[in-house]
Amino acid sequence: MADLTLRQVRKAYGSVEILHGIDLDIKSGEFIVFVGPSGCGKSTLLRTIAGLEDISSGTLQIDGETVNDVPPSKRGIAMVFQSYALYPHMTVYDNMAFGMRIARAPKEEIDRRVKAAADILQLTPYLARLPRALSGGQRQRVAIGRAIVRNPKVFLFDEPLSNLDAALRVATRIEIAKLKESMPATTMIYVTHDQVEAMTLADRIVVLKDGYIEQVGSPMELYKNPGNLFVARFIGSPSMNILPATVSRAGARTEVKLPEGHTVEVPVETPASAAGAKVHFGVRPEDLRVAREGESVFLEGKVDYVEQLGEVQLVYLDIGRADEPLVVKLPGGAPVERGAPLRLTASAEDLHLFAEDGSSLRRRQLPVAA
Numbered sequence: 001m002a003d004l005t006l007r008q009v010r011k012a013y014g015s016v017e018i019l020h021g022i023d024l025d026i027k028s029g030e031f032i033v034f035v036g037p038s039g040c041g042k043s044t045l046l047r048t049i050a051g052l053e054d055i056s057s058g059t060l061q062i063d064g065e066t067v068n069d070v071p072p073s074k075r076g077i078a079m080v081f082q083s084y085a086l087y088p089h090m091t092v093y094d095n096m097a098f099g100m101r102i103a104r105a106p107k108e109e110i111d112r113r114v115k116a117a118a119d120i121l122q123l124t125p126y127l128a129r130l131p132r133a134l135s136g137g138q139r140q141r142v143a144i145g146r147a148i149v150r151n152p153k154v155f156l157f158d159e160p161l162s163n164l165d166a167a168l169r170v171a172t173r174i175e176i177a178k179l180k181e182s183m184p185a186t187t188m189i190y191v192t193h194d195q196v197e198a199m200t201l202a203d204r205i206v207v208l209k210d211g212y213i214e215q216v217g218s219p220m221e222l223y224k225n226p227g228n229l230f231v232a233r234f235i236g237s238p239s240m241n242i243l244p245a246t247v248s249r250a251g252a253r254t255e256v257k258l259p260e261g262h263t264v265e266v267p268v269e270t271p272a273s274a275a276g277a278k279v280h281f282g283v284r285p286e287d288l289r290v291a292r293e294g295e296s297v298f299l300e301g302k303v304d305y306v307e308q309l310g311e312v313q314l315v316y317l318d319i320g321r322a323d324e325p326l327v328v329k330l331p332g333g334a335p336v337e338r339g340a341p342l343r344l345t346a347s348a349e350d351l352h353l354f355a356e357d358g359s360s361l362r363r364r365q366l367p368v369a370a
């Protein structure tokens with residue numbers, strides 16, 4: 001059981017500040033995922049929580065106690081790295097027992113905990129093996145087992161699956177989800193580049209950019225109601241289509257004019273003063289569909305390229321913008337021909353509007369329940 005509180009946490013290396021005043025409250029037992037582009041400070045933030053990096057200013061509290069100056073081994077935290085970091089000359093059992101032996105725990109207690117962790121992670125048949133006789137996925141499970149044995153209050157994962165191949169990633173991701181279920185009181189913080197890991201594992205996702213938090217919310221909150229253009233583009237794959245637009249009618253429902261001349265009504269309230277304002281219009285590839293006869297169309301173009309993925313196909317539509325095509329995700333069986341015209345529509349509640357500065361207009365008006 002551990003709550004974590006970060007207040008104005010800053011981290012600088014020399015004169016270069018990497019984290020710029022992070023405020024975050026993590027509740028006991030939560031599964032938190034940090035995501036963001038390469039170099040945004042995810043690992044630095046995790047290592048700061050672990051105590052592997054000093055905090056330049058601000059406070060980090062674990063269960064109400066300020067731990068800025070508490071060494072890593074005394075924080076009740078265990079960390080699992082991408083590289084596994086197993087001792088090659090020790091068996092799986094000894095690797096898992098190592099930390100407790102150093103802490104001079106009683107032999108029976110060590111044995112009980114190692115066997116319990118091996119059981120949870122299905123490692124019992126491998127306890128006498130050396131790491132080199134294990135697959136990558138099994139090695140990562142040993143690294144996780146070594147952390148479980150220490151019975152941490154907080155579990156930190158730094159891209160633990162990134163060295164695994166695609167199939168093993170899926171299997172180990174499910175192991176981690178089950179591990180969380182079997183340890184409901186343990187707080188977990190997980191860093192990843194992978195959208196699917198973030199969406200499937202997180203209770204809440206923290207989106208970071210350039211050392212700032214852009215948004216914190218449940219996976220569906222961030223997907224349905226991104227707070228700004230950055231989060232809208234970052235969450236979801238392929239990314240949300242964003243088009244420049246102008247407000248043609250403000251009011252309880254806002255009508256915007258798209259670059260190709262169509263107008264579309266978005267269920268977002270704007271003040272009368274918004275008329276004529278430049279905005280960004282957003283729609284996700286999976287929310288677009290081919291318009292039936294008589295349905296209102298707001299985007300149309302020529303099919304430039306199709307990626308057939310089997311279950312779905314990604315259609316790249318030339319809508320007359322030199323820079324970016326419009327991306328549409330259609331069912332794999334839909335008849336789509338290169339060069340053919342496509343007329344598209346979407347449900348009004350799936351449309352997004354952002355102010356010129358990138359902040360969401362929808363979010364303020366239509367909060368979505370978690």
Ligand SMILES: Nc1ncnc2c1ncn2[C@@H]1O[C@H](COP(=O)(O)OP(=O)(O)OP(=O)(O)O)[C@@H](O)[C@H]1O
Nearest residue numbers: 013018036037038039040041042043044045191193
């Ligand atoms: N020891 C260090 N000294 C100086 N700069 C550092 C140090 N460690 C990290 N940085 C810088 O801090 C920034 C954030 O790095 P960090 O590893 O936290 O990013 P990240 O979001 O985890 O990136 P990635 O997804 O690529 O792992 C980067 O610009 C990096 O170069």
